[in-house]
Amino acid sequence: MCFSCFRSPSTAGLSRRDALARACTLGLVLPFTAPALRAVCAAEQSGPAPTDLMSAIKDIIVQAKSPELAAYRVFDINAGDLPWTDLGLDAAQGQQVTFLLTGRMWLSREHDLWFNPGLIFHARTRGLRPMYIPMLNAGTMTASHDGPIEVARSAAEWASEDGVLQTPPEIYKKADVRITGVALLWRGDARVGIKSLLAQGDAGDLLASELARLERGRKLPAGWSNLLGFGGGQEVFSRDENGEITCDSAGSASIIERPLSIPLASGPRLGWRWKIDQLPSAAAEDQAPTHDYLSIGVKFEDGQDLTYIWSEHLPQGMVFRCPLANWKAIETHMVVRSGKAELGTWQAFERDIAADYSAHIGGPAKSISHVWLLAITPFQRRKGSCRYADIKISTADNTVLKV
Structure with a gap:
C-alpha cells in the first residue's frame, strides 16, 4: 500500500500535467474535483507552527542547561531539497537522537489531503542503512553507525533500503511540503534527557508524547x-x-x-x-x-x-x-x-x-x-x-x- 502523494494542480505553480505525472510516478490518483471529500477528512492539526516550535524548544534548552544534551540542530526540509541533508551532528554508534517535527506534506490543498511530517520523515547515520522512520511527530533513533546524522523525506519513494530515490528528481522537487524539526543528540539515555527538558516546559506536547512512547517501549511482534x-x-x-x-x-x-x-x-x-x-x-x-x-x-x-x-x-x-x-x-x-x-x-x-x-x-x-x-x-x-x-x-x- 503505497501512500505517495502529489500537490493539487492549483497550488504552488504545479501544472495539471506535472500533477498527473507525479500521481502516476508516485502511486496516487486523486480526482481534481471532489467536493464531498472534505466531509470525510478529519480536522486535526499537524502540530505547532514552525516558529512556535523553534521558539519553545530553544527557550527550554536555554533554561534547562541539561548535561544530558550533547548538541542540537534546527532544520527544515523543503520541496526543493533532494535527499539527503547532513545536519552537522556526528553520532557514535548506539547514541540516541530525538527528533521533534512539525509541518505538512500536502497531497491536495483543495481536497484537504495531507500527511503528518512523522509519516514521511527519515533519518540515518553515515549514509548507511537502516533508515529510521518515526511515524509519529516525535521519535528517537539509536545510531546504527558512527558518523554524521542525515535526514530526508519520502512518501514511499525509495528504490531500496539504501535510501536511493526512485522518483524522478524533477517530480520529487515539486512536492508541496515543509517540515521543520529539531534534532536532540543525547549523551546518555534519551528518557533522562527529555525529562530534564520537560522540567522547563514542553513544545507542542512533543516532548511529553515522546517520553511516554519511550517508556511504553513497544516492540514489533517477534518474527515481524x-x-x-x-x-x-x-x-x-x-x-x-x-x-x-x-x-x-x-x-x-x-x-x-x-x-x-x-x-x-x-x-x-x-x-x-x-x-x-x-x-x-x-x-x-x-x-x-x-x-x-x-x-x-x-x-x-x-x-x-x-x-x-x-x-x-x-x-x-x-x-x-x-x-x-x-x-x-x-x-x-x-x-x-x-x-x-x-x-x-x-x-x-x-x-x-x-x-x-x-x-x-x-x-x-x-x-x-x-x-x-x-x-x-x-x-x-x-x-x-x-x-x-x-x-x-x-x-x-x-x-x-x-x-
Missing part, C-alpha cells in the same frame, strides 16, 4: 518486520500478554511482514480471528482518497499480494485492485466482511489462498513468500482499531503453522 518505506510499525502493532496482536492506527501507514515460504500446491489456508473495534474509512475504500483500511494478507513469490479487508461500505465478496497507481498492478483486495453489525465482536475467518490467487490474480507464483498485516489510515486521518488472534496457515496434509 516493517516493509520498506513503512516504519514505526511497533507503534501500530504489538503483541499483548494474551498472544493477541493489537492494532491501533490514526493518520499513519504501517505494513509489517513475516517471511513464510509455503507452496501453493500444498493447499494452504489462511485462518485468523479478528475483532475490529473501529474501521478507519468513512467511505468506500476502493477510491484513492478514501483508501484507509485494516487488513491481513499474503504476498506471493511473483510480487503480487492479496489482502483481506472488512469494509463498512463495500459488499462482502467484492474484489478490487488497489486504487493507487503504483500498487494497482500488484495488489488485490477482497472484502471478507461488510457492514457494522459485528464490529466489536470476535469473528473467525479462513481463506483458501491458492483458490483466491487462481481466481483473482492468476499469475505464475508457486508459493507464498510472506504474511502481511496492514493498517493504512493516512488519507482521512481517522482511527482504526482491531485485534488479531490465532493467525495460522494449514495445508492439505494437516500441517498447521502458527504465525
